[in-house]
Amino acid sequence: MLRFAVTPTSDLKLDTLRIALYNFIVAKQRGEDFIVRIEDLEKESLIEGIDDEILDLLALFGVEFSQVIHQSQNIRFHSAMALQLVHERKAFSCFCSDNWLANKREEAKQAGEKYLYDDACRNLPAELIIDNTNPFSIRIARPDKPESIDSFVILNRDKTPTYNFAVGVDDMLSDISLIIRSEEFREETLKQKHVRDALKYEKQVEYLYLPTIKNLDTAPTVKELLREGFLPEAIVNYLVTIGDEVPQELFTLEEAIAFLELEKISQTPVSFSIEALQEVNRKHLQALDAKELSRYVGFADAEIGELARVYLDEVATTKELKAKIAPIFTERNIPEEFAKETTLLKEIIKNAPYFEEYALFKEYLIKESGLEGDSYLIPLRLLLTNATEGSDIAEIYQHLKNYIGEIIK
RNA sequence: GGCCCCGUCGUCUAGCGGUUAGGAUCCAUGGUUUUCAUCCAUGUUACAGGAGUUCAAUUCUCCUCGGGGUCACCA
Known part of the structure; x- marks a missing residue:
């Protein structure tokens, strides 16, 4: 089983879509199920309805999923697993205040050291815990192996699960075999692995990291690109092409599933280039038959399609084509x-x-x-x-x- | 600062021990077009630096420098 996890806090970005595409492609290649997980634990910044919008977009791009899981629906499992860890003394109650922790962090920063939780609450005597009326969080006991991982929080003070705990558990519950994710999550992976180790989950989840796409802060979102007149097929084509070896310049998602080799994915960070995307889009439009092309500019006439094809010399998107064709008839x-x-x-x-x-x-x-x-x-x-x-x-x-x-x- | 990823023409990149270091784009020149553009031809330009391994290093190793990521009771 492969999955695409997305936080419904903003419009779908190009790099996120790229992650979804890769996971979907590999799921198809391996004949495994593919699911979408909406990570909706953070209540404050959730945007109403954006999860449905993202699902619609995925469908538009040809990404088919067999199931949609909202992370918030799994909270009872997260609680149960946390409780189990506490029982086994692999997790403990932490009464440290935000202030106190912030000071510790500041001290570490001043000393030029990496901040790690000092396990102050790890071995509190039972009577101290019982008598303590302060709110507490639940921390998982640190692993021996990577020393960079500390006893991190798995349940917030309001007893909702934290991200790394929830993800570690959810990937286990969904029987995920391979996760293709953005490079920025490397460190998180260790924490999620530690959660599963503590829960004695035997299966090793495979990970593959995609290099980041640079210049994305100034790049349009997926929705904006569609509005500008870029074809979904062209966007897919472009996203698979960047930083990857492809046998041909133009291809469909189906073809990408047939030829893509995971081992060849480049680790060099790639840059988003609107010019390159325009070029791919232009060529996809060129490849349409005349009548189909004419529909994109608001007609159903092969002759107008041929005319639009002439204009593809100067413009690259359906929106620009419309702007060329429409005035002719006004x-x-x-x-x-x-x-x-x-x-x-x-x-x-x-x-x-x-x-x-x-x-x-x-x-x-x-x-x-x-x-x-x-x-x-x-x-x-x-x-x-x-x-x-x-x-x-x-x-x-x-x-x-x-x-x-x-x-x- | 610790850890991790990355470093090839101006830009995006191919290369995975032996290449005249290839392509795309930009730029320049010439040509086609009663055309701003398109199109065609030609041309300039790159292995970040330094050690090592090797008969041979853009390719492997180490160091330096540079870019990015990450170090939360956010996901």
Whole structure:
């Protein structure tokens, strides 16, 4: 069983989606189940409804999961396991106050040492515990092996489980075999392992770390990218490509499942590049058939799809394509400086015969109008596309020639 | 500060003991296009530094330097 764990405290980020994709891909490759776990223990910063939004997004990206677990539903198990550890004297009550702990931490910092809990409450005599009316947390006794792990808190003073305890337990309960996670969780892994060791869980969970994506603080969220007109397929393609060896430039999630090799995942931190993503998106759009492409710009017409394809030379997203195509079918806003020539050309075109080829159309217009150079080209662009610059006018004419009567009125 | 990850053209990267160190992008030049753009051709530019292992090091080891992460009763 593999899992994707996510905190519903913010919109889905690109690196988080990347983690989800990798876990899903490997689950598919191994023929194991894949579940989503919503880590909703922290009540203050939870955002209402964002968990459903994340699940919808995963579905949109083709990530299928067999089950959704909300971590808060497991709290009774967390409590039971903590109790068991206390019984076995592998965990203990801690009455240390925040102030006292903060001072200790400050002292360690001043001395330039790593702060570790000093186990002050570890061996309190029973009568001291019984007589103590102060609130207390539950700490797990530190392991012998990695000395960097101290007796950390597993139940807060309000007896809700802490993150590392809950995750350690949940991964055990879900029978997780491999966890692909972000590099920043390396240290946490040790704590979660220690929890399972204390609970005498025999199975060794495998871990694989993905290098961080740099520059992500300024990068758009997944939702924003979709709104900007990036295709889910392209985003998947991009995320798998960065920092990874891929046999081909363009591929689908299905294909990634077929070729991805876990051992080859690069450990070099990668940078998010909107330009690279645009390039992938452009190519995915290019690969669509004309009618399908036209739907992304609000039509259902192969000819408009072909026209959009021409515009893919200059733009990379469906939103930008729309911004190019839509004005063609709206009223013209002619700049003063081209007004005269545009009016002249317009009259000629209205009375012109139909031309199959742009070359002949051009020849006719130049002859009839006497215009040349930019004073011909820009007014023509304005009439055809409602813009003063753009892609190859000959190509544009090819796809617009049947709409001339509609466009130029 | 301790621990962990990482260090190849300006940028993103390929490379996994022997390569003219490859690609993409940017930039420059030329060409195509009555075109800002597109497209084509050509060109400049990199193994962070230092020791070691080896016949041979960008590749393996160590040190230095640099970047990032992490050290909570937050998840």
